[in-house]
Amino acid sequence: MKIRPGVHNRMAILLLAILLLAKGAMAYAEACSTQQHRQFDFWLGDWDVFDASGQQVGRNHIFSVLDGCALSENWTSASGNAGKSYNFYDAAENKWHQTWIDQQGGALYLDGGLQQGKMVLSGTRLGKNGQATLERITWTRLDDGRVKQHWQSSPDKGATWAEVFVGYYQPRKKDNNN
Template sequence: MPHRPIAALFAATLALAIPAPPTLATGAPPAAHCSAPVFREFDFWLGDWDTYRVDKAGHTPPGAASVARNQITATLGGCVLHEVYRRTDGYTGESFTIYDATRHLWHQSWVTNEGELLLAEGERQGKAIVLTGAVRDAQGTQLQRVSWTQQGDGVRETAVQSRDNGKTWTPLFDILFRPHRP
């Protein structure tokens, strides 16, 4: 039994020596590695959003129902945006988005409950963040170019696709995120 007090003392000392990591939720400052203004370029997407389809005229029909809930949070000291997207039909996806300072571009990894994977990269173009990546499916390779732009108190996300290595592009989706209303 003489080892029990020593073990307890060691465990208590170890717990004091390794503090819990700070998070943005506790008000801790962003990680020093991610404090430059370029890391905040995509912060307009942070939030708890209801998702609406946009018609060909660029509008959301009056009274349209939300098709998904999308929650974007900052994690890892503010260096990473974590997206959790849940559509009303059961389709779910998550992404991690980070600014890669060594290559001077944004990178996003998107995965879904249907086994999809999209790795997309790009940069700020004017007021938009524009990322391009490739998806492989039964028809071959599909390039996707996705852009996010702040629009009023919301964010508009549009995507186009190409099956001919970027020679021609066709619409894939056009959605608007508005602040979630409980």
Template sequence: MVRVIIYVLVSIFLAIFSKVSAQSNKQSFCDTKEYTQFDFWIGNWKVYNEEGSLLGTNKVVKMTNACAIQENWESKNSNSKGTSYNYFNNKDNSWNQIWIDNKGGILRLKGKFEKGMMVLQSDLTKGEKGVYRDKITWVKQANGSVIQDWVRVDEKGKETKKLFKGIYKK
């Protein structure tokens, strides 16, 4: 009788252990296709302008406690520093970014990953020279670098001003 009880308990333990082990080997929720579309931006970067001058550094990390990517920017030539949080919203299938810097600047962007590009833009904003959106595009290059273009566009989507172009190199 004791042997039967021990046998049953061992069998139950092994069944539970194998189920837990199988679950732990499954892909993490944050590692599914949609949540990894912006992973090409993860890394420790030096950021250059088109002329090859160093603009600053950017440490972009995948957060281990959330399905998000954190950016940590530091300008070389000014005292500009900032952080963004980037996340995929599975309720509306959009990518989102909130940027906050050390000068009180805040930027909220929303968009999609399409055709190998992450394209995010702000809501329409009324400024001194009319209504505009901030639009930022990130594109991974064949050599592993990433190009980030930040432009201002009017309400029809026409570019009115180039704000930043950074070439990210690891």
């Protein structure tokens, strides 16, 4: 079989194009696969959420989106209120961000990162009176497979802290009704 000179060149160009596309696809797939991008993966899952007294206060479904570049949170409280957040690692800033919004229009913007094995995110928001309040939420993976969420608030730039919420995320048991 004879290969015409023009065909050989076109085949080489096609092969080179395929290799470059494959390399680009691999780089894209690896864009969010660093160790830092995986730091919050312990929060992934379907969870029943309980307060410190053991009463169920809601359910949360956290899943990976955008090829592992972000976590999507879908919260439903026991009373039916709902909220969502996106959480992602920003390599340029070397920190994690969370953007939260609920069905009443409440918003929260948090930044931070892993500190001694705990994900700690904080941010300032204005209250209805216009006063700035510092919010800090810490997520801790527990040895029994649960995740503890500890939300604190400070009206004085971190000099004192008040507890807003302590919740325990327990892997949700599958049943025929859910």
